[in-house]
Amino acid sequence: MIALDEAQQRVLSACPVLGAERRPLAAALGCITTERIVASEDVPPFANSAMDGYALRSDDVASAPSALRVVDSVMAGDGRAVEVGVGEAVRIMTGAPVPDGADAVCMVEQTRTEDEGRRVVIEVAVGPGTAIRGPGSDIACGAEVVAPGTELTPAHLGVIARLGLETVCVHRRPTVGVLSTGDELREGPGALERGAIRDANRPMLLALLGAAGFPTVDLGIVPDDEATLRRVLTDAVATCDALVTSGGVSVGDLDVVRMVLTDLGGPSMHWMQVAIRPAKPLAFGLLDRRVPVIGLPGNPVSSLISFELFARPALRRMQGHRDPFRPTLRALADHDLPRRPDGKIHFVRGWARTDAEGRLHVAASGGQDSHQLKALADANALVVLEDGDGARAGDEVRVLVLDGHRLGQPDG
Secondary structure (H helix, E strand, O other): OEOHHHHHHHHHHOOOOOOEEEEEHHHOOOOEEOOOEEOOOOEOOOOEEOOOEEEEOHHHHOOOOEEEEEEEEEOOOOOOOOEOOOOEEEEEOOOOEOOEOOOEEEEHHHEEEEHHHOEEEEOOOOOOOOOEEOOOOOEOOOOEEEOOOOEOOHHHHHHHHHOOOOEEEEEOOOOEEEEEEOOOEEOOOOOOOOOOEEOOHHHHHHHHHHHOOOOEEEEEEEOOOHHHHHHHHHHHHOOOOEEEEEOOOOOOOOOHHHHHHHHHHHHHOEEEEEOEEOOOEEEEEEEOOOEEEEEEOOOHHHHHHHHHHHHHHHHHHHOOOOOOOOOEEEEEEOOOEEOOOOOOEEEEEEEEEEOOOOOEEEEEOOOOOOOOHHHHHOOOEEEEEOOOOEEOOOOEEEEEEOOOOOOEOOOO
């Protein structure tokens, strides 16, 4: 067996970062930038009001209350040349350009009008610069707004759009082909003949890839037939940047997957026994010397955990992520999490939640046998138990976060 970090490094080091492409902003969410984006103009480009109120000269309202003559009004988008003189005020709306001569804005809640709105009484003293957003107060011209290697969030896209840009240069997302192997696999409704099972892995892996933002190609179920598997993989190499297979990588499996992948991958293929439980067997190599193929176990629980530990990080690395791994946090065990020393890291399916004091807790989400996929469906984290006797209730343990959206919700 080899250590988990060694196996991960072996996979990641052989996965090339894909080249760049220019994408419209609407299609760039979650992509990794390859260029430095610098502001070519100030944002905002002009001084504007931070609130609804009255633009005025601060010297005129150094003492309060002060009455001013209302000479105009300015709305957002109003490009007229408006000026404020001594003893004057202009009604102004949020985002509207500050009139020439004005150096402050008093919020409307601190004013009252007289003479049918022709006069306004400013009830508080207002200092220079109050409620005014200066040019470049968000982004100054020449400032770097996005560095290379940035994962684009909705806010990043908003900033880029605010600069007038419509496209951004990013690393390509790998297109991933997914197939399940095995004569025993079926899909769809209807009675199953003796010895047959329905394929859970392919739908699950396609969904995991889709959730991670990777385009996918469904390569279907491939029987234990050497010629068919060779044809499917050879065809897939022409259209996919990476391949994920499930089944046929354990020691006791038939030799079809091993024979075909070894032939197509040559010396690049590695058949690993990783010191983890579940998901010990793993196959990895390069087909056509350029397309990574990650062979996951056929057991659904092992397949998903192996995907999280190896396939997802590898594909994120290909997309340009600097840190391709899921985050890990510290949590308190709600109950005993026993295990026996066996030289492996154990991954326990768990539910992590936050208590009233903000401390993270975790409990097993159900049965931990390797065939019990529902316990993984009910989990939002994996408890990482290093080799040893496990953890006792109240011990601090490390958890690998699978679903940050559900993290911290109450049990169930």
